[in-house]
Amino acid sequence: MPSGTLQLNSVTKSYGSRRVLDDISFPVHSGQLTGFVGGNGAGKTTTMRIVLGLLASDGGTVTLGGEQLTGDIRRQFGYMPEERGLYPKMKVLEQVVYFARLHGFSKADATAKATALLTELGLEERLNDNIESLSLGNQQRAQIAASLVHEPEVLILDEPFSGLDPIAVETVAGVLQERASRGVSVLFSSHQLDVVERLCDDLVIIAGGTIRAAGPRDQLREQYSAPRWELSGSGDVGWLRDEPGVTVVDFEGGSAVFDVDDPATAQRVLRRALQDGDVSKFGPQHPTLAQIFKEVIQ
Amino acid sequence: MNASPVPTAVSTGQGVWLVAERELSTKLRSKAYLISTAILLLIALGGVIWAGISSANPTSTPIAATAATASALEDMGGYDVTEVEGRDEATALVESGEVDAAVIDDPSSATGLVIIADKEAPQSLLMALSASPEVELLNPDSASGPFRYILGIAFGLVFMMAAMMFGTPIATSVVEEKQTRVIEILLSSIPARVLLAGKVLGNTILAISQILLLVAVGTVGLIVTGQTEILAGLGGPVIWFAVFFLFGFILLAAMFAAAGSMVSRQEDVGATMTPVMYLTMIPYFLVIFFGDNPVVMTALSYVPFSAPVGMPIRLFFNEAEWWEPLASLAIMLVACVVVILLGAKIYENSLLKMGARVKFREALRG
Numbered sequence: 001m002p003s004g005t006l007q008l009n010s011v012t013k014s015y016g017s018r019r020v021l022d023d024i025s026f027p028v029h030s031g032q033l034t035g036f037v038g039g040n041g042a043g044k045t046t047t048m049r050i051v052l053g054l055l056a057s058d059g060g061t062v063t064l065g066g067e068q069l070t071g072d073i074r075r076q077f078g079y080m081p082e083e084r085g086l087y088p089k090m091k092v093l094e095q096v097v098y099f100a101r102l103h104g105f106s107k108a109d110a111t112a113k114a115t116a117l118l119t120e121l122g123l124e125e126r127l128n129d130n131i132e133s134l135s136l137g138n139q140q141r142a143q144i145a146a147s148l149v150h151e152p153e154v155l156i157l158d159e160p161f162s163g164l165d166p167i168a169v170e171t172v173a174g175v176l177q178e179r180a181s182r183g184v185s186v187l188f189s190s191h192q193l194d195v196v197e198r199l200c201d202d203l204v205i206i207a208g209g210t211i212r213a214a215g216p217r218d219q220l221r222e223q224y225s226a227p228r229w230e231l232s233g234s235g236d237v238g239w240l241r242d243e244p245g246v247t248v249v250d251f252e253g254g255s256a257v258f259d260v261d262d263p264a265t266a267q268r269v270l271r272r273a274l275q276d277g278d279v280s281k282f283g284p285q286h287p288t289l290a291q292i293f294k295e296v297i298q
Numbered sequence: 299m300n301a302s303p304v305p306t307a308v309s310t311g312q313g314v315w316l317v318a319e320r321e322l323s324t325k326l327r328s329k330a331y332l333i334s335t336a337i338l339l340l341i342a343l344g345g346v347i348w349a350g351i352s353s354a355n356p357t358s359t360p361i362a363a364t365a366a367t368a369s370a371l372e373d374m375g376g377y378d379v380t381e382v383e384g385r386d387e388a389t390a391l392v393e394s395g396e397v398d399a400a401v402i403d404d405p406s407s408a409t410g411l412v413i414i415a416d417k418e419a420p421q422s423l424l425m426a427l428s429a430s431p432e433v434e435l436l437n438p439d440s441a442s443g444p445f446r447y448i449l450g451i452a453f454g455l456v457f458m459m460a461a462m463m464f465g466t467p468i469a470t471s472v473v474e475e476k477q478t479r480v481i482e483i484l485l486s487s488i489p490a491r492v493l494l495a496g497k498v499l500g501n502t503i504l505a506i507s508q509i510l511l512l513v514a515v516g517t518v519g520l521i522v523t524g525q526t527e528i529l530a531g532l533g534g535p536v537i538w539f540a541v542f543f544l545f546g547f548i549l550l551a552a553m554f555a556a557a558g559s560m561v562s563r564q565e566d567v568g569a570t571m572t573p574v575m576y577l578t579m580i581p582y583f584l585v586i587f588f589g590d591n592p593v594v595m596t597a598l599s600y601v602p603f604s605a606p607v608g609m610p611i612r613l614f615f616n617e618a619e620w621w622e623p624l625a626s627l628a629i630m631l632v633a634c635v636v637v638i639l640l641g642a643k644i645y646e647n648s649l650l651k652m653g654a655r656v657k658f659r660e661a662l663r664g
Contacts, residue, residue, distance in 0.1 A: 052486050079486040085478030087324075098316070099487060
């Protein structure tokens, strides 16, 4: 069983004449959470299905630690499909035990693991309830348990946070972070950009079947941040408009957002502001993931 | 977390058994299944006991007869003869209702006999005493009419019922897995062929155990009610039926699974399952309609879908040579392999295709 980085290389896929994935390449590093972001129909689920071998690609390769994926390697992956599904009439614990056993755990080990995991996910009181009797959020937790129970080296989760309340989001996020800290490679897609931004070490942004941006979150932030600064103070900052090298983006009495031609210009602005009065806030403004997303998919 | 136990890769056999085990436990826990099984067994038991009672007490008609006629009547059987001295005593017995009729010798009658009855003479008695000409058949019909018919219905019905009862759930459980997308998780754990094999195995075990249970109930019933001569004649054909049923069911199970895999919603499963349903019903109807046509029956006993019904019937009436069931079984095994391979191909190709019904050609080509 190889381990290490999961790497997609120039993966392509067409349905008929429609190309849905074009030259998709990005890494999923072990021990990190990689967020996979894109609009509806951008190609996230198709990419994930190709990684799992549920769908054949038309070209390109997927490797783990440099080794081409085979059925046996893929069977050690954990997967949570986009459209949730477990056997409605099976008990929660029984179901998760079944999946663990399909991955090769003995009955006793599978039961111990499933119980511990379901407890970690806050389902300890529902172990013997039928899946269909659970609320959607709890079904989702059971679903996550099903994808994690065999302790996969690689975890592929399609929208793991959709439909969860904020508390449940924290629980699931904690479980994923814990797995990543143990060296698991985690790739997950989400529309909740704030959650992705907070959790992920790496980001992959896909649109129209092509990768628009990929890399460490902080690097992307820097790369896509305009040289934009923020200033708030006690005095009126109207003078900013006449400052050379400064373009005011937003202005309101004592505070302003502005772009500069040079970092030195920003420092000059700060000195000038301090001459006028107190400065309560000054610093470079980082774009949020939502802003980067909007920018790169255009 | 506990110290991490290491999983060992699941072998094909283990995987198949795990899937089969889940099918079994789900089914055995379903109340509907348990109740319908109990009803089926009760009906079988009731039938056997009823047959036993009605054959153990052949209605014997009480008859009064004079010494000259008594011995002849007793030889015919079916009559409970009371010997009387003469006409008066006979008339008294008939009037009191102790006997249904009296047969006395009377030289004035053309036949030399007179029947005395209250309102109507028993038909069977009249027939027995009437002289009919000897019949000589040049081409006697080997089929013993109604019993052949009943046997055909019995085997055909059991085959059809069991095929529907255990085949339909295979198709619906495949659709359930597709509809709930459990299939995506399953296929990221085990290969499609293992899943298919496990489903077929689990449901075949269920079907066969039900058949064996039926046979056991029937056997015990026959022994208890003393119908051992039927048992001796049926034993061989029933065992052959069970053997043919086993492979016939595997054949159908693979087809039901393939049919289920071609649709994404329970509402659509009827469409792809219908052809398979016909295949389970055809043997039943053909055997009933053409039960006494030796050519059709011989053909039916070799066609894989109707062999489980056709061959045991021919065996029961000693119409088949000893090697015929073996040859038919060989054909069945070949058909099994071919259908399973085709079924697995359709299954593998269709499982992940959601939405519209997968076309048959598309499913085969992949």
